[in-house]
Structures are given as structure tokens and as C-alpha cells.
Amino acid sequence: MEFYRYVLMKNPLTLVGCCIVFLMAAVAILAPVLATHDPVAINMTEKLKAPGAGHFFGTDEMGRDIFSRIIYGSRYSLGVGISIVLVAALVGTALGSTVGYIGGRTDQIAMGIMDVILSFPSLVLAMALAAALGPSLFNAMLAVSLVKIPVYVRLVRGQVLSLKEKQYVKAARSFGSSTGWVICKHILPNCTSPVLIQVTLGIGEAILIAASLSFIGLGAQPPAPEWGAMINTARTYILDQWWYATFPGLSIFITVMGFNLLGDGVRDILDPRSKNKPGAIKMTALLSVKNLTVDLPTGRKTARVLHGVSFDIKPGEVLGLVGESGSGKSVTALSILQLLPGGKGGISGGSICFKEQNLIDKTPQEMRKIRGKDISMIFQEPMTSLNPAFTIGKQIMDVILAHNNISKREAKEHALDMLGRVQIPDPARTFASYPHQLSGGMRQRVMIAGALSCGPGLLIADEPTTALDVTIQAQVLRLIKEATMQAGASVLLITHDLGVVAQICARVAVMYAGEIVEIGDVNETLLSPRHPYTRALLETVPELTPGYRKKLASIPGSVPDVFARISGCRFNDRCSVKKDICLAQKPQLVCVNGNHKVACWT
Ligand code: SF4
Structure with a gap:
């Protein structure tokens, strides 16, 4: 109403x-x-009378x-x-x-x-x-x-x-x-x-x-x-x-x-x-990252690891962030939560607006309140993310009690409810279990329950299925999508797996060497990729059709060293279609169709 x-x-x-x-x-x-x-x-007698x-x-x-x-x-x-x-x-x-x-x-x-x-x-x-x-x-x-x-x-x-x-x-x-x-x-x-x-x-x-x-x-x-x-x-x-x-x-x-x-x-x-x-009309971006630049100390030197990353996530949207290892995906996620070494010290430029407030302006105390409550994160390896010394129930209750003014009994009821929501068969038994007593898939479900327990607006999932058995991966992905949809949360899904992106994301951003090189709706981007790097990534996806015998492609070379001085396009030493301008001038991210943007001279 x-x-x-x-x-x-x-x-x-x-x-x-x-x-x-x-x-x-x-x-x-x-x-x-x-x-x-x-x-x-x-x-x-009354015909054609005026009003x-x-x-x-x-x-x-x-x-x-x-x-x-x-x-x-x-x-x-x-x-x-x-x-x-x-x-x-x-x-x-x-x-x-x-x-x-x-x-x-x-x-x-x-x-x-x-x-x-x-x-x-x-x-x-x-x-x-x-x-x-x-x-x-x-x-x-x-x-x-x-x-x-x-x-x-x-x-x-x-x-x-x-x-x-x-x-x-x-x-x-x-x-x-x-x-x-x-x-x-x-x-x-x-x-x-x-x-x-x-x-x-x-x-x-x-x-x-x-x-x-x-x-x-x-x-x-x-x-x-x-x-x-x-x-x-x-x-x-x-x-x-x-x-x-x-x-x-x-x-x-x-x-x-x-x-x-x-x-x-x-x-x-x-x-x-x-x-x-x-x-x-109301749907301004929930998270708006603009021109994010990050410099991190590496030994005696400082390396620029993000070069002006920009993207938005709308309320309820699932955005996939893909790229090879070293492309800057996890650094982007950690920057949002200011979990980089030295907190926000490494962020040297740009803005990270969540609900129209720049997180870079927040104090460490304010950020502590935002983490877990407004923005949660699921990490790759649930075993190392859960403390082996405490039961699952205690760890989820700690998160709930840290952000809500409720009694322990209410926190326990909420924790059990969350375990049920992530389809754990026996929530009470899992509540009393220690992390080592659970399988990898169950531990990741527990992580999802904990991450969603305070009703965050944004869930950052960093390679959430990488450490899992391939048969469990699809279940966990479906669970992330269903649980976040129910909670009305947005998701930033970090992965190197384009198959995962195609399954659950609405939009995808492709990162290479600390930059976003292509971003757009999943269907458009994966079916009509414009950037040579996106095309190369798609060619590396194994084809499982019976009788298919094509040799699995790989992208020649590797992601450039963070200290490398590159002029022009950062992908130019691996690109098979580069032109002279690619060596001299850096391409900017420009619209090619609707909200599909690409940074490439071709
Ligand atoms: S800008 Fe040039 S080098 Fe870079 S991806 Fe496009 S064609 Fe290749």
C-alpha cells in the first residue's frame, strides 16, 4: 500500500x-x-436552448x-x-x-x-x-x-x-x-x-x-x-x-x-x-567507486596497484569482477572495506561512495560499524576465515551482538534462523559444532549465514567457490544468489571464472593490471565481447561438449609487474591486434552500446 x-x-x-x-x-x-x-x-418546445x-x-x-x-x-x-x-x-x-x-x-x-x-x-x-x-x-x-x-x-x-x-x-x-x-x-x-x-x-x-x-x-x-x-x-x-x-x-x-x-x-x-x-528514480547506485587509485608499499618501494578504477552497483544487483590473478580484483574489494595493509592509507585517489557517503572520509571507528552491518565479505577459504577455537554459533552470535542491541537469547534465535536460511540441514547441531567438524561446503554456508546475519546492503564475495569441490560450487553460488535476493542485498562477486559470472551476475566488469577494461550487462559482454582481453579470457574457458577436441587456449605472457612502466594500453604487450596508437596513448573507458563500456582503440 x-x-x-x-x-x-x-x-x-x-x-x-x-x-x-x-x-x-x-x-x-x-x-x-x-x-x-x-x-x-x-x-x-425546448429545442436548441443555450446552457x-x-x-x-x-x-x-x-x-x-x-x-x-x-x-x-x-x-x-x-x-x-x-x-x-x-x-x-x-x-x-x-x-x-x-x-x-x-x-x-x-x-x-x-x-x-x-x-x-x-x-x-x-x-x-x-x-x-x-x-x-x-x-x-x-x-x-x-x-x-x-x-x-x-x-x-x-x-x-x-x-x-x-x-x-x-x-x-x-x-x-x-x-x-x-x-x-x-x-x-x-x-x-x-x-x-x-x-x-x-x-x-x-x-x-x-x-x-x-x-x-x-x-x-x-x-x-x-x-x-x-x-x-x-x-x-x-x-x-x-x-x-x-x-x-x-x-x-x-x-x-x-x-x-x-x-x-x-x-x-x-x-x-x-x-x-x-x-x-x-x-x-530512487535507484541511485548503492556503491559508486570513482577513479579509485591505490598505492601499496612493496619492500622499500610503493607500487601502484589500482589505476583509476570506476564502477557502480545498484541496489539488488549482482556485479561480477573478473580477471586473472594480479589484476587488482581483491585489492578493489579490500579497498572498499578499508582492509588494505595500513587501512585507507594505501588509497591515494578517488572515492568510494556507499549509500551516497564517501567511505574514505570515515574514521576507523565508523568503518568498524559499517563492516559486517552494512557491507559484509565472504572470503575464498572458509576454514581460515572461521576461528577453529570457537563454535559456529558463537562466531555468528558475536557478529549479531556487535551490531544489534539485542539479548543473547535473541541473537541465538537469529543465528539459528540464519543457519536454516542457508539450507543447513540441522541448524542446532551446526550451531554447536566447531569449524573442523564441517565440510568445506557447510563452512562456506556458515560464512554466508554470518555475512548476511546483520542484513547488509552489500555482500562482497571474493572467489567464494574456489576452495570448494566442483559439485558443491553450483549449490553455494545458487545459495548466494537466493539468500541475497531474499535479503535485498547487492553482491560484488570476485572471480576468475566466467562460467560463474554467466550463472549469477547481471553485469560484469573485466579487470586487467589494475584497470577496468570492459564493463556491461553479462549477456552483451560475454556474447559480444569488445576488448581483446575479454575475448582471450573467454577462449580460455574449457568446452565440455562431448567430442569437442579443440586445444584449450591460453593468453600469452602474464599480467605486467606492478613496477613496470607501461605507455599506452596496459594490455599492449599481450594483444594480438594492437596498433601504433596502443603503444602511445592509453585508451579510456567509453560507451559502445547502452551501458556497455570498453577501453580499447580497436
Ligand atoms: S587498445 Fe590496442 S593494445 Fe589495448 S587491447 Fe585494444 S587493441 Fe589491444
Whole structure:
């Protein structure tokens, strides 16, 4: 409820649309109470009277009260608009989901027909159909519904094409569920939002087209008080009796505007791509790292290990940070938590803003409160991250008690709850166990439970599956994703495994020699990599297809020494497509497509 109130307050035009639609609906329902006269009663002694006390909107050429006809006309307009859209949506959804799911020639033929219908302007096609069916309100509604069906077919079919490839749909099919059951139970519920948006936006248009058909004599027929038909008869009197056409015209305008404003609001709420989505307005980055530069003491010298690293993580997002060992991934993570040797002393430039506060400005005491509470970290090797001298329960309780003003009993209950949430089979037994009594996978689950126990906004997972058996890795990754989704936390996942990135990340940043060289959405970046280093990393991923015999690729050379003086691109000594400019000038990270950015001269 709070959310909807927020939406309406943030979108005053949606509120206006809502008010108009509710007002129109109330007028239509209360028409017999609100109307001052019989809308079809003829009284020639009162014909063409100007608006006044007896007739608020004047009278027409038959002496009928225009105000009462407008009130009753709202029943026609709302009824027509809603009926047209419901018929089109139901038929279009059924057809679109069926052909999309069946695919093949059925789909091709159906979509060919839909494309032909969509290639005509909808008003022209509706006029032609209404003329062929004969002038009546029912035929006009039928014509407009037929014209609008392809819009829903296209919309739903597009959704079904992507949804039918989802694992849960494939699983339902493998269990022997019928086509109808799979469509109704597993696919259609996930198409509701786009259909609802289209329905709300479509009602205004349907009202307008139906009124246009009545205006040219193909829709509602006299003496029905339909607004389009009223304007049709008012045309003859437009110069001398201004009120006759004005009030029905205003009614159409206000009603259509109301539905369109409401439709825009519904789209802003339900469409994740909408720029005006209220969540999107609030959705500034949870973590924003800008131009981070880190210098670390190595022996007597200081080495620059990060060279202006920049990236954002949005609330609830999983960002993968990939690269070879020595590329600066872990240093980036440790910089965020100021766990570098010497605290934040090594950070020589840039900013790390978490919830719009620069962590670099925080005192060590303030950072202690943030670690574990607002930002948590899971390390590679859970055995070394857990103290062997204390039980699992004590270690999780210590974290909870350090950040929450609660009793030990409450802390214990919370710790047991967290162990249950990470799918540990016997939380009470694990609570009382020592780390060495647990398997690697169980220890990593315990780490995840501890890391999420104070509800952090950001979880940093540094190679969380590297030390685990390959059979446990997928379970732990799935658990990280599910547990953070439930908690609404964002994740910075550090890994060298692009397969892991493809499984759970929404975006990926590729690091090389202390710089981000490519960043973008996972699908776009991994399917269309632009940087030669990203392409080389992808070629090193082993192909497990049976019979596949291609030699496993490796990237020649190694990550440059931190003391190496490199001019131009830092990857130039290993790059097979380098040009002269690559040796002279450093490429900057620039947008190549949407939020896909690459630092490369090619
Ligand atoms: S900038 Fe030049 S050297 Fe660097 S990756 Fe691109 S092509 Fe290769």
C-alpha cells in the first residue's frame, strides 16, 4: 500500500488520471441519480436552448437535455472502451501464448497474418470492417476488437518465446504436464504486467476509435446518447449552437486523457525498463567507486596497484569482477572495506561512495560499524576465515551482538534462523559444532549465514567457490544468489571464472593490471565481447561438449609487474591486434552500446 501511495505522490499526473477514471466510473454508475432529464425524451418546445438553469449544458435539436445525455453517454464510452480491450486482450493472449509456445509453421503463419493486419492504420481498418459488418454499436465494437487483437498476440507471443526456455518451464514439461497447463500455470502469470500495461493504455484509444466510428455513422445510432454520435449530429449546428458539440467533445477528451494518464502511471510501475519507474528514480547506485587509485608499499618501494578504477552497483544487483590473478580484483574489494595493509592509507585517489557517503572520509571507528552491518565479505577459504577455537554459533552470535542491541537469547534465535536460511540441514547441531567438524561446503554456508546475519546492503564475495569441490560450487553460488535476493542485498562477486559470472551476475566488469577494461550487462559482454582481453579470457574457458577436441587456449605472457612502466594500453604487450596508437596513448573507458563500456582503440 505504501508503495502505491508513493507512486501516486511521485506521479501527480497518474493521480489526475486515477481521479478522472474514478469520476467517470462513478458518473456512469450513478447516471440515473445524476441525470436531470430523460436522455432520450423529445421536447420540441425546448429545442436548441443555450446552457442555463433548466439545462446545464443546453439542449439539442430535439429538445433533449445535453447534460443528461452526457451523463448517460459515459456508460456507453466506458462500456465500449473496456469491452473492446478485454475482448482483444483475452483473444490476443490466448492466441499469442498458443502460437508462441507451439512455434514452427503455426507460429510463422499466425505472425504473418498479424503483421499484415498491423501494417494497416488501425482506424482505417476498423472503419472498413465496421462498414462491411453494417452500422451498429455492436459491430463497431467487434471491428475495433478485431483490429486490436494482433497487438496482444505480438506482445504475449514475444514474452512466451523467452519464458518457454526457462528451466522451470522445461521442468514442468519434463514432468509430463499438458501444453495448456504449462501455458496457464507457468507462462501466462509471468506475462501479466505487459498485458496489464497494454490494456490500461488501450482503453483510451478504443474509446476514441469507437467514438470516431459513431461520428461517421458506423457506430452507435440515434437516439443513443453516445458522445461520438452526438458530435455527428451536432456538426450542422456547430457555428450557432456552440454548446451542442463542445460538451460531448470535452467529455471524450477528458475521458481519453484520464485513461492515458492512468496507463502511463501503470506502465511506470510495472515496466522494469521504464525510465519513470518510481524505483528507478530512487535507484541511485548503492556503491559508486570513482577513479579509485591505490598505492601499496612493496619492500622499500610503493607500487601502484589500482589505476583509476570506476564502477557502480545498484541496489539488488549482482556485479561480477573478473580477471586473472594480479589484476587488482581483491585489492578493489579490500579497498572498499578499508582492509588494505595500513587501512585507507594505501588509497591515494578517488572515492568510494556507499549509500551516497564517501567511505574514505570515515574514521576507523565508523568503518568498524559499517563492516559486517552494512557491507559484509565472504572470503575464498572458509576454514581460515572461521576461528577453529570457537563454535559456529558463537562466531555468528558475536557478529549479531556487535551490531544489534539485542539479548543473547535473541541473537541465538537469529543465528539459528540464519543457519536454516542457508539450507543447513540441522541448524542446532551446526550451531554447536566447531569449524573442523564441517565440510568445506557447510563452512562456506556458515560464512554466508554470518555475512548476511546483520542484513547488509552489500555482500562482497571474493572467489567464494574456489576452495570448494566442483559439485558443491553450483549449490553455494545458487545459495548466494537466493539468500541475497531474499535479503535485498547487492553482491560484488570476485572471480576468475566466467562460467560463474554467466550463472549469477547481471553485469560484469573485466579487470586487467589494475584497470577496468570492459564493463556491461553479462549477456552483451560475454556474447559480444569488445576488448581483446575479454575475448582471450573467454577462449580460455574449457568446452565440455562431448567430442569437442579443440586445444584449450591460453593468453600469452602474464599480467605486467606492478613496477613496470607501461605507455599506452596496459594490455599492449599481450594483444594480438594492437596498433601504433596502443603503444602511445592509453585508451579510456567509453560507451559502445547502452551501458556497455570498453577501453580499447580497436
Ligand atoms: S587498445 Fe590496442 S593494445 Fe589495448 S587491447 Fe585494444 S587493441 Fe589491444
